[in-house]
Amino acid sequence: MSVYKRIELVGTSEESWEDAAQQAVDRASDSLRDLRVAEVEELDMVIEDGRVQAYRARVKVSFKYEG
Numbered sequence: 480m481s482v483y484k485r486i487e488l489v490g491t492s493e494e495s496w497e498d499a500a501q502q503a504v505d506r507a508s509d510s511l512r513d514l515r516v517a518e519v520e521e522l523d524m525v526i527e528d529g530r531v532q533a534y535r536a537r538v539k540v541s542f543k544y545e546g
Contacts, residue, residue: 483515484544490536496522499536513543 490503521537
């Protein structure tokens with residue numbers, strides 16, 4: 480039997496929402512083992528002077544809990 484933990488991350492990108500979500504998963508995989516599922520919860524943009532400066536993706540990531 481396995482137990483999984485979920486955490487929320489916010490990835491950012493100057494390119495796209497997809498890249499922002501990928502950034503969050505890539506960073507999580509640097510320190511978490513056995514990532515299982517990533518759910519995109521919310522998408523938004525940072526706007527300055529009427530222009531999009533960054534895309535942000537709020538992502539919930541689950542991984543196998545070992546402790």
